Amino acid sequence: MSRTIKFALAGGPGVLEFIDMEVPAPGPHEIRIRVKAIGINRADSMWRNDKYTERVRFPAGLGYDAAGIVDAVGKDVSDFAIGDAVSTVPAFSLNKYFTYGEVILAPDHAVVKHPDSLSFVEAASVWMMFLTAYGALVFDAQVQARDFVIIPAASSSVGLAAIQIANYAGATPIALTRTSDKTKRLREAGAAHVVATQEQDMVAEVMRITNGHGARLAFDPVGGADFPKLIAALTNQGIAYIYGALSEDDTPIPVLEMIRKMTTIKGYSIRLVTGDDARRKVAVEYVTKGLASGALRPIIDRIFKFDDMVNVHRYLENSGQFGKIVVTL
Template structure:
């Protein structure tokens, strides 16, 4: 079986395929024959040494895989060989990596997904839906009719956020750089779309909210536009910062902060996924949304396992809408 690793930081070409011998799960581990892998921008940042956690080289990578359990270690009772499962991001990439034809995963990260889901769909649900779930639902912050600004809305988390906001009876406002993806975002469920490089972001939000501003902003970008987001926020509103896709300096607009009194909160899905009770509630909530049809994973493009370098290049173009999936034969 092959896994993927890297020995130095850099472009996707640093990814290397390595043959590994037979693997056996230790206590509380699960061995999975992988069928599909879901790509996350966090893995691109990890490969470049630009993630929130230091990387121990040589390194593995990959948070989300789906496949068939082939073996379980002592203490594992919730899954068994032959089960179709997927993995939830709830571990350090210094400890485990899901890029492989057969991988070991910590038992707490392995769940049986809905049997109606394909393997491609199963790797397109956890990060895209748990991320907004933790910010909006687990906190109890989102209320019906609230307006939520969703930056980088065409990402898999962005699309998942649109669907979850709509599911809760709130108002989803997709933010995208240009109007190129406007219709795609509307088709994906966004109630409003604002092209931030072509429209006046603050003016458009004030039109939508009758001058009140948005209650919540989901922000994975940062950079020069951050002050505009603060200006588009309701007094006392909350900004969940869960990424730093922009390499530009992020200014803090002091006077707007004084005027709007925002809550600027650093956030990541590990707040939910690393605690058994909260992870269980998230899985149940998302599964109910999938069963009802309110949540529908959108897959933009698939690659083969041998095309992982090309898949990472495609991911980093930021031109996709929805999930990029790598299929493993």
């Protein structure tokens, strides 16, 4: 039996329910994991509200990120054995698999052995944040030295990962944050420049930093009314990736500005790399090497207990965290 969290209707954190359920033996190409830590993502909140990229089938589970010990392996699983320390990669439908439970099933293609240097808490925080940033910046944009990368919501887990990925690739990250309260911590996390958007003219600051050329990339989880400012801060033929919708406002598209600059706007999802076997393997190897070298490191905001999951979701939705929220079991 496993104590598991599910929800039977969309809504606020209060819809989350603890239930006891039997987790079956793993089927072909499945692994059963006894969970030690769960990474919390903004996607979990969107899924709970049925406002994600996939519609929810109720009753539903939640969660992409977890770390733990292999409890059983199914037929045709060859790379894992009982007792292995592993973590999950976001490469599955939440309508089929989930990580909010004491014991979970996962497809073997979405399970990796994490480096010995990582704790379970750190391992549960790695894959969503770093693979999301890797897919846009490295795989798709092929970011390199001399590139400037604008990173809105820079204190989020993915924002901090994007700062590190940009540095790892030799580029220059420009972190955006609402106020200057987090400037020191963002610099310590690797941001070459920090712009407080409620206190400074973001476009003017980016132009100053880039000697009037603008940034090549923007990696945006926000959208909303300020999105045209990101386009204005890009260089000629720059690329704006939009991978989230933290703002509930409409996102205007500055058509004439885009025509003048020949700007590209790309809707982006981690599925670009995790949805393909070959791409996922390369991405995992890239992040693993970065972790081993110390160039990449998970930044943990706060650790909660599994019993506190409702309050965890309330904390998540306050958007005040700096790094990854993790729950331990």
